[in-house]
Amino acid sequence: MYRRLFVLVVLICSVLLLSAQQKHFAIEEIWRDFTFRPAGVSEIRSMNDGIHFTVLENQCIVRYSYLTGEVIDTLLDGSKLVDEEGGAIRFSQYAFSDDESKVLLGTRMRRIYRYSREGYFYVYDRASGNLRPLSDRSKGMQRLADFSPDGTRVAFVRNNNLYYVHLDQMNEVAVTTDGKENHIINGTCDWVYEEEFSFTKGFQWSPSGRYLAYYRFDESDVKEFTLTFHGELYPRLVTYKYPKAGEDNSVVTIHTYDVQSGNRANIDIGEETDQYIPRIKWTATDQSLAVIRMNRLQNHKEILLANPATGNTALLYEEHNKYYIDITDNMWFLKDRMVITSEKDGFHHIYVVSMRDGKELQLTRGEWDVVDIKGVDESNRMVYYRAAKETPLNTGVYAVRLDGRRERSLPVQPGNNNVTFSKTFDYYILNWSDANTPNRYSIYNRRGQEVVVLEDNQKLVDTLSAYVVPGLTFGSFTTEEDIELNYWIIKPPDFDPARSYPLLMYVYGGPGSQTVLNSWNYTHLWFRHLAQLGYVVVSVDNRGTGRRGEEFKKGTYLQLGKYETIDQIEAAKYFGSLDYIDQNRIGIYGWSYGGYMSTLCMTKGAGYFAAGIAVAPVSNWRYYDNIYTERFMRTPQENGENYDINSPIHHVDKLEGAYLLVHGTTDDNVHVQNAYDLVTALVEADKQFDLFIYPNKNHGIFGGNARNHLFNMMTQFLLKNL
Numbered sequence: 001m002y003r004r005l006f007v008l009v010v011l012i013c014s015v016l017l018l019s020a021q022q023k024h025f026a027i028e029e030i031w032r033d034f035t036f037r038p039a040g041v042s043e044i045r046s047m048n049d050g051i052h053f054t055v056l057e058n059q060c061i062v063r064y065s066y067l068t069g070e071v072i073d074t075l076l077d078g079s080k081l082v083d084e085e086g087g088a089i090r091f092s093q094y095a096f097s098d099d100e101s102k103v104l105l106g107t108r109m110r111r112i113y114r115y116s117r118e119g120y121f122y123v124y125d126r127a128s129g130n131l132r133p134l135s136d137r138s139k140g141m142q143r144l145a146d147f148s149p150d151g152t153r154v155a156f157v158r159n160n161n162l163y164y165v166h167l168d169q170m171n172e173v174a175v176t177t178d179g180k181e182n183h184i185i186n187g188t189c190d191w192v193y194e195e196e197f198s199f200t201k202g203f204q205w206s207p208s209g210r211y212l213a214y215y216r217f218d219e220s221d222v223k224e225f226t227l228t229f230h231g232e233l234y235p236r237l238v239t240y241k242y243p244k245a246g247e248d249n250s251v252v253t254i255h256t257y258d259v260q261s262g263n264r265a266n267i268d269i270g271e272e273t274d275q276y277i278p279r280i281k282w283t284a285t286d287q288s289l290a291v292i293r294m295n296r297l298q299n300h301k302e303i304l305l306a307n308p309a310t311g312n313t314a315l316l317y318e319e320h321n322k323y324y325i326d327i328t329d330n331m332w333f334l335k336d337r338m339v340i341t342s343e344k345d346g347f348h349h350i351y352v353v354s355m356r357d358g359k360e361l362q363l364t365r366g367e368w369d370v371v372d373i374k375g376v377d378e379s380n381r382m383v384y385y386r387a388a389k390e391t392p393l394n395t396g397v398y399a400v401r402l403d404g405r406r407e408r409s410l411p412v413q414p415g416n417n418n419v420t421f422s423k424t425f426d427y428y429i430l431n432w433s434d435a436n437t438p439n440r441y442s443i444y445n446r447r448g449q450e451v452v453v454l455e456d457n458q459k460l461v462d463t464l465s466a467y468v469v470p471g472l473t474f475g476s477f478t479t480e481e482d483i484e485l486n487y488w489i490i491k492p493p494d495f496d497p498a499r500s501y502p503l504l505m506y507v508y509g510g511p512g513s514q515t516v517l518n519s520w521n522y523t524h525l526w527f528r529h530l531a532q533l534g535y536v537v538v539s540v541d542n543r544g545t546g547r548r549g550e551e552f553k554k555g556t557y558l559q560l561g562k563y564e565t566i567d568q569i570e571a572a573k574y575f576g577s578l579d580y581i582d583q584n585r586i587g588i589y590g591w592s593y594g595g596y597m598s599t600l601c602m603t604k605g606a607g608y609f610a611a612g613i614a615v616a617p618v619s620n621w622r623y624y625d626n627i628y629t630e631r632f633m634r635t636p637q638e639n640g641e642n643y644d645i646n647s648p649i650h651h652v653d654k655l656e657g658a659y660l661l662v663h664g665t666t667d668d669n670v671h672v673q674n675a676y677d678l679v680t681a682l683v684e685a686d687k688q689f690d691l692f693i694y695p696n697k698n699h700g701i702f703g704g705n706a707r708n709h710l711f712n713m714m715t716q717f718l719l720k721n722l
Helices: 002-021 027-031 191-197 458-464 524-532 550-554 562-576 593-603 626-633 636-645 648-654 673-684 706-721
Strands: 052-057 060-065 071-077 091-096 102-111 117-125 131-133 143-147 153-158 161-166 171-174 184-186 203-205 211-218 224-229 236-241 251-258 264-266 275-282 289-295 300-306 313-320 331-333 337-342 349-354 360-362 369-377 382-388 396-401 407-409 416-421 427-434 437-445 450-455 472-478 484-490 501-507 536-540 581-591 611-615 658-664 690-694
Touching: 027 524, 027 706, 052 091, 091 143, 102 143, 117 143, 117 153, 143 203, 153 203, 161 211, 191 275, 191 626, 203 275, 211 275, 251 275, 251 289, 275 331, 289 331, 313 337, 337 369, 349 369, 369 416, 382 416, 396 416, 437 458, 484 524, 484 562, 501 524, 501 562, 501 593, 524 536, 524 706, 536 562, 562 581, 562 593, 581 593, 581 706, 593 611, 593 648, 593 658, 611 706, 626 636, 648 673, 658 673, 658 706, 673 690, 690 706
Parallel strands: 501 536, 501 581, 581 611, 611 658, 658 690
Antiparallel strands: 052 060, 060 071, 091 102, 102 117, 117 131, 143 153, 153 161, 161 171, 184 211, 203 211, 211 251, 224 236, 251 264, 275 289, 289 300, 300 313, 331 337, 337 349, 349 360, 369 382, 382 396, 396 407, 416 427, 427 437, 437 450, 472 484, 484 536
């Protein structure tokens, strides 16, 4: 008996000692030192043989074996490369030619907008070890450099014009010459296409390399917005084209250029100019270019097949939707078929379309959404895809035959699973995580057997073991309108259900988005930090969010903000009814669309929220870009009443509680105009609030000590007001 008592006392002491030794996160560790940043496997390229892949590591392109996961050799040692002036070359991008004899290296890459970068490119010949600049540096930075499929040329964009270099003689050919800043763009896209259609490469080589197909944007009539950069004696002004809701867009045209003959063709995309061309893609042959055409309301989508020599087009596929149609990269061309995804049956599923007669075959069915297509193995007649089958929280990986007759699941764990296939589909790299486990990268073979672990983030796991890490769990509740909403919750590590805790709700809530996902998220470390300080933190996916079918996602159509706010207020009421939540100490925080939501909740939902934080919020959809806004709201000319009814600016008189508004002055996405006009309205309504402005910071408020400062400030605001 005494022995058992002794063992029990030792055990209790050990637990208490361990608890005393464990630390709490410091914000500086999260946002200044990045102590908990997970390791990744980046810039992976499958090689042609399908049994090797390359990774960019410490300025070296290292070749690995899929079979063992071990290093085979180093294909390129960047430490031995020098530029034309004898200086060291540091590259952050690389790409092989199709035959892998040459490598394109991107150096001194500089960010333009969200996805766009420019820098200087070099061509490295693996056989000779020869390194040559793609173009004379004095002519300006290059963008989007890309080998032709036959490896004889490299196309790129410079100063709004499209060029290619013939690698034999390194002679440069101008495909276009009319490019002009804020007027004409060739070979890449304007700001709004980049932001909302998520691409910047506005040209493509045909399968043989004979043709270049490219975009031309005439943005002459698009209205301008000017960003002011401070820090010098006189501020620097940057003016760019930004089409707000209801305003003029660029006139977009598609062209082809024959590199053999120099002949050009204008692709026939119809007489209408107030439309979108969100994608172009070559089919399996040089004879046919696919062009997606969409009306301005984005509810009518067509896929045209164009003859690159004549520009003539014919309709292959057409789709209408009573709401809107999302644009994705799920478009794969085989020899005689096209694989696409659509929500036409109410859920996002995969279809095969015959290119001979347009007949369709639906490959996947069910009340669940396909997330994306990861690859099409034509030789084995298989389509690999990710989907949220069992629950919107998890992402699984699946395979279905091109005839739809057989489907299987790849072996994965519950959580978020993503895959990158080898070119032969004999191997794939699986990236897995869940809400409480950092990313794990493993190689699997075609039979679904794990071959080797590339990165398990054990170092991070060991680091976190020295800290008190509050766990994240999931749940759901039903609103007064009988709608089930999913949430995650983080409780203090010493949680006692008999106590009463303050609650912080984190919201994003925009169309098709999702915060309630079973995956590792670095930003959740701040929420876990708040839990360490005694807060309960939750996030709820309201109506309008993704992976629950078309009706749930598109139910907010024409009335952004209305139903989302109702659902967040319902969440506040639900959690406020729990014994362990102090209903008088509920706060809400959001960024971007989430800042719009938190501001609406602090105004339209006043009385339920004691404090709110809005970072870079939209305050009126009239101020935001037209592609995004009109997709969900139509134009202000058609639907102006709903633009105003759900604008926080028109509800500031209802504000109660403490409110913190934060914005970066050079936010090219959600302009600081949104904050300034909201401030004007709050002042006129005689409402007190806190405002913090970050000069020269964009939508992400990154750079220098900004993130660390921001999250420290928000923490202090919550400690003071919640």
